[in-house]
Amino acid sequence: MKEACLEGGADFDGRRAAVTHKTGITTKAPIPVIPQDQVYAFPTHSPKLHECHWLFYHHIQANKRHPEIPTHTYIMFKDEKEMLLQVSYHTMERQMQRTSYCITRFTPYLTHN
Numbered sequence: 001m002k003e004a005c006l007e008g009g010a011d012f013d014g015r016r017a018a019v020t021h022k023t024g025i026t027t028k029a030p031i032p033v034i035p036q037d038q039v040y041a042f043p044t045h046s047p048k049l050h051e052c053h054w055l056f057y058h059h060i061q062a063n064k065r066h067p068e069i070p071t072h073t074y075i076m077f078k079d080e081k082e083m084l085l086q087v088s089y090h091t092m093e094r095q096m097q098r099t100s101y102c103i104t105r106f107t108p109y110l111t112h113n
Helices: 002-007 012-023 089-106
Strands: 031-034 039-043 054-056 060-065 073-077 082-085
Touching (some): 002 012, 012 089, 031 089, 039 089, 060 089
Antiparallel strands (some): 039 054
């Protein structure tokens, strides 16, 4: 993720600081990897943890609750592939909402207060 941010024109810590500044999100912050190309990613867990996965917002079609394990969620991607992650449905939905908010704050043609 750090290298991808550099390819996008800024370092990871700078992107994260900008997200916190513009959105107030301080934990598990989404990252505008290449905002001019609408490339945004978000972590499933704290990036410091080994079990953290980075997901790209615009690649996700939907999230689906695991029918028997509440701490697991199916992620359906737009390419029709599916992944089971050890993260609750609620957490996934919250991360998607945070990333959506981040996208609106970083999209220059929208007006912001």
